[in-house]
Amino acid sequence: MNYYKYCSQCGETNTHGYIDGNHRYHCTHCKAIHYQNPKPTATLICPKGDHLLLGRRAFSPGKGEWGLPGGFMELNETLYDAALRELKEETNLEGKVTRILGTCSHYGSIFGDILLIGLQVDIDNWDAMIAGDDVSELKLFSINNLPDLAFDCHTKILSYYLK
Ligand SMILES: [Zn+2]
Structure with missing residues (x-):
């Protein structure tokens, strides 16, 4: 810091x-x-039927591991603006935020303290999907066969969606 x-x-x-x-x-x-203060992040659950979208992280922290799309809020944008901007940057997809799933606090990360806010996003058109920004690969995983995620807070936000 x-x-x-x-x-x-x-x-x-x-x-x-x-x-x-x-x-x-x-x-x-x-x-x-x-x-x-902690930095708020929009952390995204993007379901497609019984599958969920995950991104392989191109950079540390968690490089090479699977994680939920998302990122830090910028100044002068709402939480929903941040969610849809990060979605576009990382996946080229567009969609609508349908609900806030819950939050998870992560202390002392390399970015300082972070408040992760889990949001469910319904995607408009999956055909547009292209990995971009800090994601090297995108994949839809069956909710019955999900890999371990890069961060405990991603696992927690996932659990809010699955329960
Ligand atoms: Zn002073």
């Missing part, structure tokens, strides 16, 4: 320590708290 060394309020040096009920990054001089 990168931290700003100097306080954006007063210019003094920031520190990690206890303030206002928690351990936070803050300035002891002017008491400004420099809040840090």
